[in-house]
Amino acid sequence: MxxxxxxxxxxxxxxxxxxxxxxxxxxxxxxxxxxxxxxxxxxxxxxxxxxxxxxxxxxxxxxxxxxxxxxxxxxxxxxxxxxxxxxxxxxxxxxxxxLARLNRILALDPVARTARVQPGVRNLAISEAAAAHALYYAPDPSSQIACSIGGNVAENSGGVHCLKYGLTVHNVVAARLALADGQIIELGSEAPDAPGYDLMALLVGSEGLLGVVTEVTVKLLPRPQLARVVMACFDSVEKAGQGVAAIIAAGIIPAGLEMMDKLAIEAVEDFVKAGYPLDAEAILLAESDGTPEEVANEIERIEAVLKASGATAMRTSKDEAERLKLWAGRKAAFPAVGRITPDYYCMDGTIPRRHLGDVLRKIAGYSDEFGLRCANVFHAGDGNLHPLIFYDANKPGDLEKAEAFGNRILDLSVAVGGTITGEHGVGVEKIDAMCTQFHALELQAFHAVKAAFDPKGLLNPGKAVPSLHRCAEMGRMHIHAGQTRHPELPRF
Structure with a gap:
């Protein structure tokens, strides 16, 4: 009804x-x-x-x-x-x-290692303000120079260093929230634990459906004494994916572990001149940070694992300038791709690391099927994919093909035991895919939480959580845990 x-x-x-x-x-x-x-x-x-x-x-x-x-x-x-x-x-x-004009850093406590900020403060501005105390804010999405901390909380943003230091949810300790009726409540605590439900964790990633964040208290970390990055080249994306799994299996948790395929490498190198090899089918960037002794030991282990995984060449940064240059390429991947295609559709799904090679091979197959090129840039350490699908919005049918291509990737992510998002959120883009990800009872629970905070349903309506009626109309079905579909999901 x-x-x-x-x-x-x-x-x-x-x-x-x-x-x-x-x-x-x-x-x-x-x-x-x-x-x-x-x-x-x-x-x-x-x-x-x-x-x-x-x-x-x-x-x-x-x-x-x-x-x-x-x-x-x-x-x-x-x-x-x-x-x-x-x-x-x-x-x-x-x-x-x-909330862009709520952009003040209200307090910075170098002893407690916290910063209390308004939601419109830029992500990078927090680290810039904390630098005088040799501290920084760890989550670093590629848009950190521009994105706001309030938006980071809404989407539970990550970044290239989230493998070791966590997502936004792991780095925010408290917040003030305006409810739909204008009441102000405080969530979380600077104490190690607080009684009652963990509503702070519920807020992070809720995409503005539960309230409007008006203040955030974040954790600050000591800036590492040293950081170095290894760039490893591979002659296939499958081998690069295996290298990622091998690093984690060896018990190594790098500060960052990123992967780019050949098309992304070419776009970035033409734009940034980061020194990426144009003859590689894929590269991995693996960073180690800590004391000089810790970094030297971990870099040696990373290089040994990557060599055993089939790396055709490796290069390790010798100084901070070279490290930043290597990362500059990865950080500029999205604008670099924007230079070589009229439009692109940036997807966001997460898969178990062991499936990286197989999923990338299937994405290449979808690219051929839809006739659209796709560059892969992603947080390899936690399996967070960011396929960039090239299309031309002025070409009839291209947008629809790009959306269909993207939906296939999301369905595949769920089919292999992953999820439809890693850090971008659901919004309107993936709301239909939520019907694939969750059971009806789970969606009902989401709606009950929404109603508890926003009984009139006025905050960000029509986003993130679909109605059961919408799912039924579309005929989309949840993929049950343990169910396998071979060779891949059918179209819904």
Whole structure:
């Protein structure tokens, strides 16, 4: 049964109420003003909101939410718009709540090794502020120069060093949250443990469905004395995948373990000149950090494992400048690919490491099937894939083929025991794939959690968790644990 159509929104009254609680110029209502907010980094889907609110503090955030709650107006929170799953796609009849102006570092405690920041603070800015104390914030998504910590919390972002130091959820200790009705609550604690349910872990990765983050307290780590990176070349992606599994099997947990295939290598080298070998079918970047003695020992072990795994050549950074240059290529992979294709679709799925070689081979087969090139760049250490599917939005049928290609990758990820996302979230992009990932009872539990925090369903509606009706209409079915489908999933 379809939900009843909500009554029309009196936009004049809404704009008047919002203007009273926001600074002058902080309410955008014209198409020209709102155009920059019509999508996030996933530009395949675009939608204009009813208006854009730009509060500058927590009190104004709460006031906007109270007004919207009273009027039954949907609200979509947005950080810096670097998300890649459509999580910040506006509602046409709703308010886009931008948190970009809440951008202050409120406190930095070098003794407790914590930083208390507003949600609009850039990821990298935290490490820059902590550098004077030889500290840093570990999660480092490729967009760290621009992405906001509030968005990182919403999507549980990772980065090239998440294998050793964890995702956002492992590095955030507390937060302040504005609920849908404007009430402010505090979650988490700087203590090692706190009584009650771990609502902080529930918040991280909830994609703005439960509340609007207004303040975050993050852990800071001592900057390692030394870091070195090994670049290993392989003559096949399968061997590179086996090298990843071999490193983990040897009990080595590198600070970072990244993989790129030939197409990605070529794009990056032309753009960054990082010194990547153009004759390699795949490269691995494996970093070790710690004391000089620890690094020397671990690098020796990594090199031995990679050599035994079939590496055709290896190069180890001799100084910090060379290390940063090697990583600069990986960090610039997305813009590098953007230079050689009119458009690309960045996927995000996670698979068990032992399946890396097989899954990459199947992705190559899909590339041939759909007639679209695909560059693979990913966090190999934890199996987080980022296939970049090339397409041309101006070419009829290309976008649809790219989406179908991407859906095949997500289905395959689930089929081999993985998941449909590793760090980008679900948003609107993967909401249908959630029907493949979860049972109906699990989806019902998700909806119950949502209702407990947001009973009217006003926060980021239509994102992340599909309705059971939607799943039934699509005919998508959950893949039961232990079930195998050979050679691969059927199309749904």
């Amino acid at each position: 379809n939900a009843p159509t909500p009554p029309p929104i009196d936009s004049t009254a809404l704009f008047s109420a919002l203007a009273e609680v926001l600074p002058k110029g902080a309410l955008l209502t014209t198409v020209e003003q709102m155009r920059p907010y019509e999508c996030d980094g996933l530009s395949m889907y675009r939608r204009l909101p009813l208006c854009v609110a730009l509060p500058v503090d927590e009190q104004q955030v709460a006031a906007v939410l109270r007004i919207c709650d009273a009027g039954g107006v949907p609200v979509v929170a947005r950080g810096h718009g670097t998300g890649l799953a459509g999580g910040a796609l506006p509602e046409q009849g709703g308010v886009l709540l931008s």
